[in-house]
Amino acid sequence: MDIPSIISTTRELVVEHYVFAEVAAELDALLAARVDHYATATTPEELSALVTADLQTVNGDRHLRLKHHVDAVSEGDDEATNRRDNREFDESMGGVPLLCGLDGGVAHLELAPLLFPVGMVAESITAAFTLVAHASALIIDLRRNHGGDPHTVAFVCSYLLDEPTHLNTFHTREDESYQQFWSLPHVPGTRFGGTRPVYVLTSGTTFSGAEELAYDLQQLGRATIVGETTGGGAHPRRGFAVHPHLEATIPTARAINPVSGTNWELVGVVPDIAVPADEALDRAHREALTALGQS
The missing domain is CATH 3.30.750.44 (Transcription Regulator spoIIAA)
Structure with missing residues (x-):
């Protein structure tokens, strides 16, 4: 060596x-x-x-x-x-290791361990969101997600918004360029849409691209973040x-959110409802039932 x-x-x-x-x-x-x-x-x-x-x-x-x-x-x-490790992708059911229905018409969707590149994960994400489109509220679980592709972040956000929306911008030092990321005007399968309640679960190990997904939705007011402050890698x-x-x-670049004008580097994504990660699912479910008038 x-x-x-x-x-x-x-x-x-x-x-x-x-x-x-x-x-x-x-x-x-x-x-x-x-x-x-x-x-x-x-x-x-x-x-x-x-x-x-x-x-x-x-x-x-x-x-x-x-x-x-x-x-x-x-x-x-x-x-x-x-x-990406193809075995890890396969073992996580294509990046969607868990999807189930909870009481009250609430769906629980886990994306982990990564937001794999769109070319790998589009089919499984499309299938998952087509199923949860029938739910009254949605809980997206990122507690075990440690990063991923910004294009996949935009792809996921596209199922939660009704029209193209500016999500994030990367400023690259080498050529002083700017790359914008927007939600898509059309998606395969069925959108969950931009009106029903969405909750995102986080932990202290939620990191990088998973943090961007939580942060983008939080800044747009589209989701309530429940859990722990994330790792802080933007x-x-x-x-x-x-x-x-x-x-x-x-x-090689830094993220610039169009709403906040900054990002989550070092500070992490601060939850709207702070609870230990292992309590986040139960708390989000209760919040969803309350929002749906079922508490």
Whole structure:
């Protein structure tokens, strides 16, 4: 394991790509000063832990890390974070591990462990929302969801809104570009629509793209968030292989919500109704029944 080379490559990638140029300069100097410390690592996993701890000291960005992979990262694969574990997808029933009806005509829909890319998950999400279209109220469970694709966030939101709506914008540092995300004018299957009650369940481990889904719906006033404050990771990232078992994951853009003008980075999505995560489903169900006049 050529540690000096790994650190040098990681430094170059941070300086070139990290969304905040001034922070990138600080991190470059920090990593350079810590090379002897990193030399104490005897495995890629140990090096990952040492470097990640330092990368997150300046501004606490949890997306910024040197990620260890048990399975080798493919040579020439710069977009390692875009690859999804097909077994995980299959084991979660296509990203929809649970869908059931609760008393009072309330549907409970879990999306986990990721909001997989639309090309993978569109069929299962379409099927799920076609079923819950018959419910009087909907509970979307993101307590075990740790991230995903912003296009999938927009796809899910499209089933909960009646017309195209601006959801989020990414500002990319490298080319100073802006990419807007809107809900879709048409969806396959049946919309739940924009009027019936929606509740979103969160936990302290709800992260990244799952946080965006909760935050977008909260800012639009379309859903009530129930549970715990989420993890606080709002910066979309790219992955770069720097060793067969190490990937530098570097945020390259920042999210700008059209309502708040900011995002959930570091602060997380603060629930409208704060309860422990394991109590969130029962509380949301009670809230739904009350909203439906069944309490």
